[in-house]
Amino acid sequence: MTSPAAPARRVPEAVHRRRWAILGVLMMSLLIVVLDNSILNVAIKTISTPAPTGLGATQSELEWAINSYTLVFAGVLFSAGLLGDRLGRKKVLIGGLAAFGIGSALAAFSGSPAELIGFRAVMGLGAAFVMPATLAVLMNVFEREEQPKAIGIWTGGVGLAIAIGPITGGLLLDHFWWGSVFLVNVPIVALGVALMLWLVPDSRDPNPGRIDPVGVVLSVTGLVLLVYGIIKGGQLADFTDVTVLSTTGAGLAVLAAFVWAEKRSAHPSIDITYFGNKAFSAAVGAIALVFFALMGVTFFAVFYIQSVRGYSPLETGLLMLPLAVAQLVFAPRARLMVDRFGNKATTTAGLVVLAATLAAFAALDADTPIWILEVVFLLMGAAMAYVMTPVSVVIMQALPREKAGSASALSNTFRQVGGALGIAVLGSVLSTAYRNRIEDELGLLPPGARHSAGESIEATLAVAERLGPRGEALAGAANDAFLHAMHVTALWGAGVAVLGAIVAAVYLPGRTPAPEGEDRDQELVPAAD
Numbered sequence: 001m002t003s004p005a006a007p008a009r010r011v012p013e014a015v016h017r018r019r020w021a022i023l024g025v026l027m028m029s030l031l032i033v034v035l036d037n038s039i040l041n042v043a044i045k046t047i048s049t050p051a052p053t054g055l056g057a058t059q060s061e062l063e064w065a066i067n068s069y070t071l072v073f074a075g076v077l078f079s080a081g082l083l084g085d086r087l088g089r090k091k092v093l094i095g096g097l098a099a100f101g102i103g104s105a106l107a108a109f110s111g112s113p114a115e116l117i118g119f120r121a122v123m124g125l126g127a128a129f130v131m132p133a134t135l136a137v138l139m140n141v142f143e144r145e146e147q148p149k150a151i152g153i154w155t156g157g158v159g160l161a162i163a164i165g166p167i168t169g170g171l172l173l174d175h176f177w178w179g180s181v182f183l184v185n186v187p188i189v190a191l192g193v194a195l196m197l198w199l200v201p202d203s204r205d206p207n208p209g210r211i212d213p214v215g216v217v218l219s220v221t222g223l224v225l226l227v228y229g230i231i232k233g234g235q236l237a238d239f240t241d242v243t244v245l246s247t248t249g250a251g252l253a254v255l256a257a258f259v260w261a262e263k264r265s266a267h268p269s270i271d272i273t274y275f276g277n278k279a280f281s282a283a284v285g286a287i288a289l290v291f292f293a294l295m296g297v298t299f300f301a302v303f304y305i306q307s308v309r310g311y312s313p314l315e316t317g318l319l320m321l322p323l324a325v326a327q328l329v330f331a332p333r334a335r336l337m338v339d340r341f342g343n344k345a346t347t348t349a350g351l352v353v354l355a356a357t358l359a360a361f362a363a364l365d366a367d368t369p370i371w372i373l374e375v376v377f378l379l380m381g382a383a384m385a386y387v388m389t390p391v392s393v394v395i396m397q398a399l400p401r402e403k404a405g406s407a408s409a410l411s412n413t414f415r416q417v418g419g420a421l422g423i424a425v426l427g428s429v430l431s432t433a434y435r436n437r438i439e440d441e442l443g444l445l446p447p448g449a450r451h452s453a454g455e456s457i458e459a460t461l462a463v464a465e466r467l468g469p470r471g472e473a474l475a476g477a478a479n480d481a482f483l484h485a486m487h488v489t490a491l492w493g494a495g496v497a498v499l500g501a502i503v504a505a506v507y508l509p510g511r512t513p514a515p516e517g518e519d520r521d522q523e524l525v526p527a528a529d
Contacts (some may be wrong), residue, residue, distance in 0.1 A: 105188055426489050
């Protein structure tokens with residue numbers, strides 16, 4: 001009896017033999033891009049400290065240092081993937097890594113917050129070319145039967161970066177200056193490029209899509225104007241200011257023009273027709289709202305842990321570890337809940353728990369036992385895992401299989417935009433509430449110093465330190481004002497999560513049986529963070 005013929009191999013033998021080494025190189029590239037943002041989370045307090053320790057960045061400048069990366073990344077992501085299809089994924093991946101490395105080196109030696117913001121935008125541009133290319137290369141070096149395993153390992157790299165980023169940042173800041181959190185990227189990028197030139201084969205799409213330059217310009221411009229207006233409102237503690245209203249309105253108008261142009265484009269960056277599917281729209285909206293709440297909370301949690309509680313950057317990274325570990329532990333198990341209770345129930349429950357953990361920050365004060373914060377972080381990470389898995393399933397199943405790449409990229413784009421708006425909106429709420437609370441305590445300062453001293457807790461503490469013993473009362477008032485602002489901001493974040501729960505409960509599909517003959521455990525391509 002003759003054995004059945006082995007299926008024809010699509011991947012060349014030479015590439016097949018080194019496929020796992022190639023996956024290691026791709027994971028290194030992905031890890032460094034994701035790692036950078038999680039490292040930065042514990043460095044923002046140090047960067048806000050006046051020179052020579054930091055750059056003396058104001059709260060609004062810190063928000064822009066994070067968002068300049070995120071907005072460029074989100075705006076260019078779709079076109080970066082198409083460019084890789086057209087020019088070759090290996091070329092685009094190496095170019096993206098090189099841009100990321102150059103931006104990192106320049107960011108490390110920034111002489112001002114404005115320079116840091118600009119160089120972070122360069123890093124975001126490079127990251128936008130790295131993220132889609134790693135997955136595209138992976139799909140071209142593994143045979144179909146091994147792709148699910150490879151994708152699972154690739155996704156694990158994202159979780160690993162989120163987990164080790166804060167600890168790595170803490171270690172660097174405990175021993176080196178603030179720029180080390182960016183400079184550490186450079187040797188890793190250099191090694192990654194060298195290994196990529198040696199190991200990774202090039203590939204391209206024989207029928208690539210067309211680039212949509214008008215869509216890219218309109219989306220990035222609209223988002224930047226909108227975020228600028230929101231952050232400016234928080235900086236001035238006045239959302240009725242003419243500058244705030246005009247830039248916010250202009251941003252919304254440009255985004256409306258973007259939607260209009262995409263509807264009429266023969267090759268849009270984002271196919272607006274996808275959003276005619278209510279389940280898809282609800283799932284993408286839930287992802288955006290989750291990251292809106294998470295990024296905003298992470299922003300103020302670092303100041304609470306370091307400025308109010310007095311922990312070091314390394315201790316801060318360790319204290320935030322339960323948030324990442326819970327996602328790593330519970331994400332693979334979330335599918336079991338989906339199988340038993342359905343997408344709607346699992347996602348809604350996750351968002352309700354997320355809202356409760358955000359609201360719990362409103363009960364924290366300067367001497368709350370730190371284990372309570374750890375429990376909050378653990379529950380928050382678990383809640384996110386039980387939201388992200390089911391909505392990812394809904395997104396991938398709502399569109400035809402041939403649109404899986406677009407669905408994944410769109411999911412990732414909305415994560416980034418949601419996170420950017422979360423930092424802008426919740427950061428502005430924090431800034432406004434803080435300034436309104438501390439304003440009376442700054443009355444003894446010279447008029448010119450009052451505004452800058454009232455923008456953030458770090459600015460107030462810097463003034464208090466210069467006053468010597470006379471500044472002790474001001475430092476105490478700053479801590480009280482920050483706690484008040486954190487409580488207000490946490491409740492805003494909880495409200496956003498409740499809104500997400502309502503959207504999920506109304507629009508997400510419930511439990512649906514798998515069609516006969518179809519593998520229920522079909523692997524889905526996840527969107528990376």
